[in-house]
Amino acid sequence: MAQNIYILGIESSCDDTAAAILCNGKILSNIVATQKVHEQYGGVVPELASRAHQQNIVPVIHQAISQANIGKKDISAIAFTRGPGLMGSLLVGTSFAKSLAMGLEVPLIEVNHMQAHILAHFIEEESFEKPKFPFLAMTISGGHTQIVRVDDYFSMEVIGETTDDAVGEAFDKSAKILGLPYPGGPLIDKYAQKGNPKAFKFPKPKVPGLNFSFSGFKTAVLYFVQKQVKEDPDFVEKNLEDICASIQYTIVEILKDKLKKAVKETGINQIAIGGGVSANSGIRNALLEAEKNHNWKCFIPKFEYTTDNAAMIAIAGHYKYLKQEFSDFSTTAKARYKI
Incomplete structure (x- = not known):
């Protein structure tokens, strides 16, 4: 029997801190912490966004893992948003993903946020018809x-x-x-x-x-x-x-x-x-x-896959995992990152 592939996805490109667990392309958990702090400024304040990510990232990932009902040792790989996005926000997710992958001794997978929005269409769901290439x-x-x-x-x-x-x-x-x-x-x-x-x-x-x-x-x-x-x-x-x-x-x-x-x-x-x-x-x-x-x-x-979320990062990570496309631990966040 084929082994299950558990991907932890981490998204921190703007003002939402998100984590998701996918098993063989199916969602087990998809957690998003939104930041209310920006409302009074009428737009996202980058400095405040990165600080809020630092506060949110541990509880969000912990919640994603416990809701998926798996242990950290079950994780096959960690996928994270490398860019594009706000530099300070991306750095929080990138650093955390690298540290966790290193600690768990699992592969690290960098994901382009814009590619992930497109690949959200390939999340395994019964009611979800997938587009065919091209x-x-x-x-x-x-x-x-x-x-x-x-x-x-x-x-x-x-x-x-x-x-x-x-x-x-x-x-x-x-x-x-x-x-x-x-x-x-x-x-x-x-x-x-x-x-x-x-x-x-x-x-x-x-x-x-x-x-x-x-x-x-x-x-x-x-x-x-x-x-x-x-x-x-x-x-x-x-x-x-x-x-x-x-x-x-x-x-x-x-x-x-x-x-x-x-x-x-x-x-x-x-x-x-x-x-x-x-x-x-x-x-x-x-x-x-x-x-x-x-x-x-x-x-x-679905609405939950349209805004910034980690399920789309995890599905992009899943397809990269199948191709064994892993990132080096020297990889860095990129604010501008073309498809």
Whole structure:
């Protein structure tokens, strides 16, 4: 009988400390500690994030191991996020993973955070249909907006990306302009569901190829709100749902237009999404519509695998373990780390 492969995944790229245990690709535990400290600052403060990781990492890993009902000695390998992300945050996870792997005398596996968002689609679950190679992945988060051609587990090519801000930032900054608390993206989604998406028209940036740009869009939202508030100080309050619906509609259209172009250029009609912004209901609904209207096959992960989590790091580690792709203990964190 084949031996069970237990992978401990550790994720610390931004402001969530996460640990997960996978056995042969199936989740036994997936623990995330979120940091509330950033809310009062309206964004992630790197120094505070790394301090919170130091406080959270031991209890989170301990909880993941005990919830999985295994012992430390059962762990086959330790997978960790090497990058991209905030340097201080990455250092906490990297150092801890190296120390633990050394102490347990098990292999160390470095994982690219963006690849892991895509590989989350391969977590073993009965209700979970996996995409077949080749497919297109759209990774959308607070720091990234990319279209990736995926030919194999680790054979990926970025064919389109943002030239400035990420889509998650466009959501959060728009929310901030409207006076909504951080993180504002989910609140825009919440209000948008009750609003009219065509109440207000926002420009769609003209960017060549499959690339994106959101800085001009954010500026347009700012100028629009400033102009309207000058004429009526209660404008935002009176029209919040319609403004949110119009912002969300425009962002979703920008993403959809580029996906249509990517499908046309590559001839690949399998689309998988990943990253925190893929939790957005507007994006999910647009993809489900595209399945019907454009004959696409869309793969949308469960909510718990969209935001930063360690299950996706562990599944990437699992596939690297099968290939015996282990890291040297001299490996270091990388804030910028391309797919």
